[in-house]
Amino acid sequence: xxxxxxxxxxxxxxxxxxxxxxxxxxxxxxxxxxxxxxxxxxxxxxxxxxxxxxxxxxxxxxxxxxxxxxxxxxxxxxxxxxxxxxxxxxxxxxxxxxxxxxxxxxxxxxxxxxxxxxxxxxxxxxxxxxxxxxxxxxxxxxxxxxxxxxxxxxxxxxxxxxxxxxxxxxxxxxxxxxxxxxxxxxxxxxxxxxxxxxxxxxxxxxxxxxxxxxxxxxxxxxxxxxxxxxxxxxxxxxxxxxxxxxxxxxxxxxxxxxxxxxxxxxx
Ligand SMILES: O=P(O)(O)O[C@H]1O[C@H](CO)[C@@H](O)[C@H]1O
Ligand SMILES: Nc1nc2[nH]cnc2c(=O)[nH]1
Numbered sequence: 001x002x003x004x005x006x007x008x009x010x011x012x013x014x015x016x017x018x019x020x021x022x023x024x025x026x027x028x029x030x031x032x033x034x035x036x037x038x039x040x041x042x043x044x045x046x047x048x049x050x051x052x053x054x055x056x057x058x059x060x061x062x063x064x065x066x067x068x069x070x071x072x073x074x075x076x077x078x079x080x081x082x083x084x085x086x087x088x089x090x091x092x093x094x095x096x097x098x099x100x101x102x103x104x105x106x107x108x109x110x111x112x113x114x115x116x117x118x119x120x121x122x123x124x125x126x127x128x129x130x131x132x133x134x135x136x137x138x139x140x141x142x143x144x145x146x147x148x149x150x151x152x153x154x155x156x157x158x159x160x161x162x163x164x165x166x167x168x169x170x171x172x173x174x175x176x177x178x179x180x181x182x183x184x185x186x187x188x189x190x191x192x193x194x195x196x197x198x199x200x201x202x203x204x205x206x207x208x209x210x211x212x213x214x215x216x217x218x219x220x221x222x223x224x225x226x227x228x229x230x231x232x233x234x235x236x237x238x239x240x241x242x243x244x245x246x247x248x249x250x251x252x253x254x255x256x257x258x259x260x261x262x263x264x265x266x267x
Pocket of ligand 2: 086087164168187188211213214222227
């Protein structure tokens with residue numbers, strides 16, 4: 001049973017470096033999800049391509065609830081993910097790794113919770129308001145930093161991610177506003193993915209890879225081609241970082257993530 005899962009974002013479509021890979025189709029109340037399960041250093045690791053293997057699913061159409069529920073069904077406790085981002089912070093340049101510690105949600109049409117009360121399509125028919133002060137697991141963030149340091153990779157230990165609806169990129173005015181609000185990087189997929197993991201008391205962290213400067217900061221037209229090309233250039237480093245992080249993840253969970261529902265339902 002895999003305790004750890006990796007969600008690969010744009011440019012990270014295969015569970016390279018895993019061995020003995022099998023594929024499972026996990027049925028969830030939100031639909032079926034194909035998950036790959038392999039081994040790394042004798043430990044079972046689950047892998048999920050966020051956009052599907054051929055990048056066939058755009059950010060606003062991803063079935064985030066099915067994805068996270070599927071990993072929960074498999075017994076996953078810890079989720080590491082990648083996020084390709086634009087940078088609003090000149091210190092965070094293309095090719096840099098950012099270990100996210102904060103996020104802001106500007107998405108509009110997504111499904112944000114598992115807890116729809118009586119309408120929930122499962123037996124958790126209650127209302128829950130989870131604490132999200134710290135949206136990322138401190139233990140997973142530390143593990144990512146330890147691995148990046150060991151590998152000698154340039155990384156930023158904190159970063160605030162603004163999640164936009166997409167699928168278009170931003171206007172110059174939107175980036176100007178996000179900068180005033182304190183965003184360092186911008187993407188389209190951390191919300192509701194991170195919050196849904198917290199709602200199932202799973203640990204979640206994301207390493208953002210800066211693929212471009214954001215609209216109005218970059219002198220060039222923004223293209224998904226540039227995003228995928230940069231991710232391809234960083235592919236080996238990203239896989240090394242993710243695999244090297246595994247050994248730094250404590251077996252015992254001492255983080256607040258595991259108790260997220262305590263006090264959230266008013267019980
Ligand atoms: O966040 P990931 O899945 O890395 O994808 C990023 O890349 C796409 C834009 O090129 C958007 O979907 C953005 O969110
Ligand atoms: N929203 C958004 N997502 C990205 N992913 C990679 N670059 C960008 C960007 O500039 N904006």
